[in-house]
Amino acid sequence: MMNRAMKTKLDTQAVRKPKKKAYRWLIYAALALIYIWAFSGIPYTGIKDSAGQIFKAIVAGIFSPDWDYVYLPDGEDLLRGLLDTLAISMLGTFISTLICIPFAFWAATNMSSSRWVSGSGKMFLSFIRTFPEVVMAILFIKAVGPGSFAGVLALGLHSVGMLGKLFADEVENLDKGPVEALIATGASRLQIMWFAVIPQVLPGFLSYTLYRFEINVRSATILGIIGAGGIGTPLIFALSSRNWERVGIILLGIIVMITIIDMISGSIRKKLV
Amino acid sequence: MNAKPTVQVNDRPKAPNRLKHILTAVILLLLLWGSAVQTESSLGELASGLPNMLDLLREMFPPRWTYFNNIVEAMLETIRMALVGTTLGAIAAIPVALLCASNLTRTGWIYYPVRFLLNLVRTIPDLLLAALFVAIFGLGPLPGIFALAVFSMGLIAKLTYEALETIDHGPLEAMTAAGANSLQRIIFAVIPQIQAHFASYVLYTFEINVRAAAILGLVGAGGIGHYYEVTLGFLEYDKTCVIIIFTLAIVLLIDYMSMKLREKLL
Amino acid sequence: MIELKNVSKTYPNGTKGLNDINLSILPGEFVVIVGLSGAGKSTLLRSINRLHDITEGDIQIDGKSITRASGQQLREIRRGIGMIFQSFNLVKRSTVLRNVMAGRVGYHSTLRTMLGLFPKEDTDIAFEALNRVNIMEKAYARADELSGGQQQRVAIARVLAQEAKIILADEPVASLDPLTTKQVMDDLKRINQELGITTIVNLHFIDLARTYATRIIGLRAGEVVFDGPVSEATDEVFSAIYGRPIQQDELLEERVV
Numbered sequence: 001m002m003n004r005a006m007k008t009k010l011d012t013q014a015v016r017k018p019k020k021k022a023y024r025w026l027i028y029a030a031l032a033l034i035y036i037w038a039f040s041g042i043p044y045t046g047i048k049d050s051a052g053q054i055f056k057a058i059v060a061g062i063f064s065p066d067w068d069y070v071y072l073p074d075g076e077d078l079l080r081g082l083l084d085t086l087a088i089s090m091l092g093t094f095i096s097t098l099i100c101i102p103f104a105f106w107a108a109t110n111m112s113s114s115r116w117v118s119g120s121g122k123m124f125l126s127f128i129r130t131f132p133e134v135v136m137a138i139l140f141i142k143a144v145g146p147g148s149f150a151g152v153l154a155l156g157l158h159s160v161g162m163l164g165k166l167f168a169d170e171v172e173n174l175d176k177g178p179v180e181a182l183i184a185t186g187a188s189r190l191q192i193m194w195f196a197v198i199p200q201v202l203p204g205f206l207s208y209t210l211y212r213f214e215i216n217v218r219s220a221t222i223l224g225i226i227g228a229g230g231i232g233t234p235l236i237f238a239l240s241s242r243n244w245e246r247v248g249i250i251l252l253g254i255i256v257m258i259t260i261i262d263m264i265s266g267s268i269r270k271k272l273v
Numbered sequence: 274m275n276a277k278p279t280v281q282v283n284d285r286p287k288a289p290n291r292l293k294h295i296l297t298a299v300i301l302l303l304l305l306w307g308s309a310v311q312t313e314s315s316l317g318e319l320a321s322g323l324p325n326m327l328d329l330l331r332e333m334f335p336p337r338w339t340y341f342n343n344i345v346e347a348m349l350e351t352i353r354m355a356l357v358g359t360t361l362g363a364i365a366a367i368p369v370a371l372l373c374a375s376n377l378t379r380t381g382w383i384y385y386p387v388r389f390l391l392n393l394v395r396t397i398p399d400l401l402l403a404a405l406f407v408a409i410f411g412l413g414p415l416p417g418i419f420a421l422a423v424f425s426m427g428l429i430a431k432l433t434y435e436a437l438e439t440i441d442h443g444p445l446e447a448m449t450a451a452g453a454n455s456l457q458r459i460i461f462a463v464i465p466q467i468q469a470h471f472a473s474y475v476l477y478t479f480e481i482n483v484r485a486a487a488i489l490g491l492v493g494a495g496g497i498g499h500y501y502e503v504t505l506g507f508l509e510y511d512k513t514c515v516i517i518i519f520t521l522a523i524v525l526l527i528d529y530m531s532m533k534l535r536e537k538l539l
Numbered sequence: 540m541i542e543l544k545n546v547s548k549t550y551p552n553g554t555k556g557l558n559d560i561n562l563s564i565l566p567g568e569f570v571v572i573v574g575l576s577g578a579g580k581s582t583l584l585r586s587i588n589r590l591h592d593i594t595e596g597d598i599q600i601d602g603k604s605i606t607r608a609s610g611q612q613l614r615e616i617r618r619g620i621g622m623i624f625q626s627f628n629l630v631k632r633s634t635v636l637r638n639v640m641a642g643r644v645g646y647h648s649t650l651r652t653m654l655g656l657f658p659k660e661d662t663d664i665a666f667e668a669l670n671r672v673n674i675m676e677k678a679y680a681r682a683d684e685l686s687g688g689q690q691q692r693v694a695i696a697r698v699l700a701q702e703a704k705i706i707l708a709d710e711p712v713a714s715l716d717p718l719t720t721k722q723v724m725d726d727l728k729r730i731n732q733e734l735g736i737t738t739i740v741n742l743h744f745i746d747l748a749r750t751y752a753t754r755i756i757g758l759r760a761g762e763v764v765f766d767g768p769v770s771e772a773t774d775e776v777f778s779a780i781y782g783r784p785i786q787q788d789e790l791l792e793e794r795v796v
Contacts, residue, residue, distance in 0.1 A: 038356040041349070042418065048411040055409050087308035094305055130524050134400070134488045135517065138505060143326035144319060148312035153319070177628030181694075184588055185701050186618030186645030194653045195641045199633045222400040225492055229312065235401070239408045247405075251397075258396040285666050286678050 054244075061248030069249050078253045081224075081231035086257070088148050088223065088230050089216035092155025097209050100125075100160040104167030111171060122168070129161025133219055137228040148229030155216050155223075163212050170204035171197075207272045210265045217261050221254050333514035340512040341519065344500055348519060350414055351496035352527075354489070355482040358418045362425025363475045369426065370433035377437060377463065388434075395427040399485045403494040414495025421486060425478045432474040433467065440466045469538045476531045476538075483527050487520045540565060541587060541705065541737070546596035548582055548761075556582040557593065558761040566704070569731045570739045571748040574758035575781055580741040583758065584707050587739070588620040589613065600705070618645035621698030621736075623727075625710040627690040631683035635674070635693050638682055639665040642700035661700075668699035672726055688719030695726055706730070708740040712747070717791055724751050744791040745777055 048054070070078045105111045107121030137154035144150050178196035187195065224232020231250060238246040309315075372378050372387045402423055406416030444462040453461065490498025497516060504512040541564040548556040557579050564570055572580045585591040587598060589605050597606050605616045621642070629638045643661045644652045651657075669675040672692040674685075682690060691711060698706055708727065712720040728751050731738040742748045748755055748769075755772045757765030757780035765776055778784050 034356070035360070038353045041353045042357060042414060044415070047415060048409075051410050058405065058409065084311055087311035090304060091308040091312060091314060094308075126525075127521070130484070130521050130528075131517070132484060132488050132520075134491060135501065138501065139326065139329060142329050144322035149314045149318060152312050152314050175628075175631075177624060177626050178630045180590060181622065181624065181628035181697070182641060182644070184590060184617060184620070184622035184707075185642050185697070186614040186616070187641070188614065188644075188649050190649045191644045191652055195637075195644060196630055199630045199637075203632065218396070218398040222398050222404075225400060225404060232401070236404065239404060242408075247408075251405075254401070255393055255396045259392065262392075262396075284675070286676050289679050 057242075057244045058247060061244030061246075062251060063248070064245060065249035065252055066243070066245035067249065069246055070253075076234055078231070078234075078249060081234055081250070082253055082257050084148055085217065085220045085224075085230035085232075086261075088151045088228075089155060089213060089220040091152045092220070093159060093209060093213045093216050095152065095156030096159035096163055096212070097205070099156070100164035100167055101205075103160065103164040104171055107164060107168040108171035110174070110176070118168075122165070125161050125164040125168070127161070128158065129165070131158065131161070133158035134223070134226055137223055137226055141227055146227040146229075151220060151223040151228035151230060154228060155219060158219075159212050159216060162215075163208060166208040166212075167201070167205055170201050170208070173204075174200050203272045207269045210269050210272075214258075214262055214265050217258055221258075329510060332510040335511065336514040336518060337509070337511040338515060340504075340515045344497055344516060344519060347490075347497040347500060348523060351486045351498075352483065352523070354414050354417050354421060354496055355479060355486040358421025358486070359425050359475060359479045359482050361418070361422035362427075362478070363429050363471075365422065365426040366429035366433060369430040370437060371459065371463075373430065373434035374437035376440070376442070377459070391427060391430055394423065395431060397423075399424040400488065400492060403489045404492040407493045412493040412495075417486065417489040417494030417496060420489065420494060421482050424485070425482060428478050428481070429471075429474050432477075433471055436467060436470045436474075437463070473535045473538045476535050480524075480528050480531050484524055487524070540599075540601055541739075542599045543587075544597045544599070546586065546593050546598060548579075548586065548591065548593045548595075555761050556591075557586065560596070560761075560763055562756070562763065562766070564737060564739065566737050567731070567735045568737055569728065569751060569753045570737075570756060571752035571754075572739065572741050572756045572758060573743075573745065573748050573777070573780060576743075578758040579761040580758055581709055582761075584709050584739060584741055587705075587707055588617050588622060590622075614645060618701065619703055620705045620707060621701045621703035623691070623694050623698060623706065623708040623711045625713045627687070627694045629682040629690055629693055629697075631681070633682060634679050635669070635682055635685070635696075636665060636678040638693055639668055639696045639700045642668075642697040645701070664702070665696070665700050668696040669693075671699060671730070672696050686719075687715050688722060691715065691719075691723050692726060695723070695730070699730065703736065705737045706739070708738065710741050710743065713743060720747070720791065727751070743789065745785060745789050747791050748772070 103121060103125060107118050107125055109115065109118045112118045112121075133154050136158050137150055140150040140153045144153065174197060178200065179192055182192045182196040220230045221235075222232050224230040224234070225236050227233065231254060235247065235250045238244075238250060369387065369391060373384050373391060375381075375384050378384045378387075399420055403417055403420035406419045410416045410419070440463065444466070445458060448458045448462045486496045486498075488498040488501075490496045491501060493499070497520060500516050501513060504510070504516065541562070543560050543562045546560040547558055550556055560583065572583065574580050582591055586593050587600075587605075589598075589608075593606060597604055599605070600616055600619065603612075603616055605613065608616055630641070640657060640661065643657060643664065646661075647657070666675060666678065669678055672695050674689055674692050674696070677685060677689065677693075682693060685693065706727070711727070712723055715723060724747060727738060727740065730736055740751075749772065752769050754768055755765065756763060757772075757776070759780055759782065765772065765780055774785060781789075
């Protein structure tokens, strides 16, 4: 059997391997050029001789942290810094949720008659999203002075970009049926909103708000680096004064707080859906 | 509606207790109120600060377009940092993602600890990583690249392992049946299923990294962010405005190209 | 009394949805509209409460033109016309009671309803309505916990709570199984007889139309091709409406067997 099969020579010419298109190679070449440009432009010098030493010191600091810093009876300590960070992210998220709801309805294609209206809303939201929150914080510091309030305002405004887009998506996925039913009962525009639209989108809105809150807690930890309150400020001080034990405890504090927040928020979000 | 006698109130089912909702609302309000106190937020302060901010915005215009020439090189460095950081992170993410996927790494004592470590790494924001790396390595783009690489590794590894866990098991079984070892199984049964997703996640991370790289300079980690401090320090807001506009343009352009590429991939 | 005078509807792309329709429907009638899908049944029904606008002619409800009404006037006319849909159109995440109360919002100011300050009588009306369709015990269940037939009964209760004088039902049983279909149609018929509510139903099944209707209207390509009592609606008449012999899937009973 095998022999016979071997003897009938396969006509391999009949099934030809399809040629890869030329433009593929063009893409590969372009990619290669971009990478050569990117890697050759980096200055590989300038690493401090003490880098290894400092790295060890920081790792050592994490494993033997400055426990005393967790709570100091008078003044700035870890718990107060973390509390401040949480407060900034909570209030910032709340403000952005309030602001972004009208923008979400503006940007949702099924809520406006013309594509221009929703398109301009989407443009506006993507513009806000692109504007870095740290830069916003710098601008707000100029307005209300350094401190947590500037951080709250920066997060509150910056989050509108992403939340507004997510909310708009949620509005676009809405079931038109109940809206039609409410129109048929003779309801006014606001009544239609309140009885047919809001109950449908509310769980989604809440879930996205929590998701954004998780992101905002992370952002709030770094706002202090530019003077907008939270745990970032003592961290920067500890780093510049080479107090590695303190850097260690602050890092631990941030990691623990964010892990706990993620767990709580995640479990609530699962319940909402 | 009068054909039948009215339903007696007692016959109706009982309304569920609303205490839970009310309690949730009260707690939420208390938290927000506490936050406002803690952060010393007040509408009055915002109102009184608003004129300052409008002044600032007014000083930003017209932008000093000539400043553009001073920051082109820094912007190119920003893009380079994002590109190199994303690439290094993507390479590092591959083994991590494979170890995290419960359907490929069958042993729980491997994938649980690896996932735990991955989650720990993902809690640290990129700017904070950059501040740490600057303290370790000194000023310059290198610590920025490392920060972006670590951050990208976390994000790409997470997205990829979640995608890995949803792959079709048929091809894997077929490879096992054909007597393949684990590396061969990955090359012939896993990679073909995942490569488009992986590429799309890398592009997505690259978009995020361009935005991140633009501000890393604030902590001394290279890129255009450094110039915010320079111009704001000298109160040259018209120059700051040029930086902001330039960054927005580059970010939107890269987002657009990346989005088009991702659409083609999936 | 519903009067349609020379009603036509032309879509923006030029197709004719309705063509010169003249009808008058008396209080208490149970009218079934039949026709192929695309014949304009749904368009006709939705023109009556102006969920769809017509392009020519006039529709009057008890002497008032809904075609020319707007704002508060339009909402008041709509309040008197209940509608039941193929896909129930309940807010799935809200409770049954809240869905029924939605039928009452047209009677009160916007602010009052948004604050949830419905008068006590409204709650009584809502429970009465739920009781009439036999699902009062589900009042506080979420609408999406109910079966399709139960959801349609909630939708009927919503119309009852609306205290409408007219019920429009657009394919109310198309997504239900044969058994629940009977229950829902029985409910509609009972309400029609006990409360004297004018009922207009779009139906796909010929035998259902014959069982429940007092009057049958046949539509074909946007025109009325038959209008008469059930006794006159013979198989030949249906074949004429459909433009072809009656098929198996247009009979409900045959499918049950």
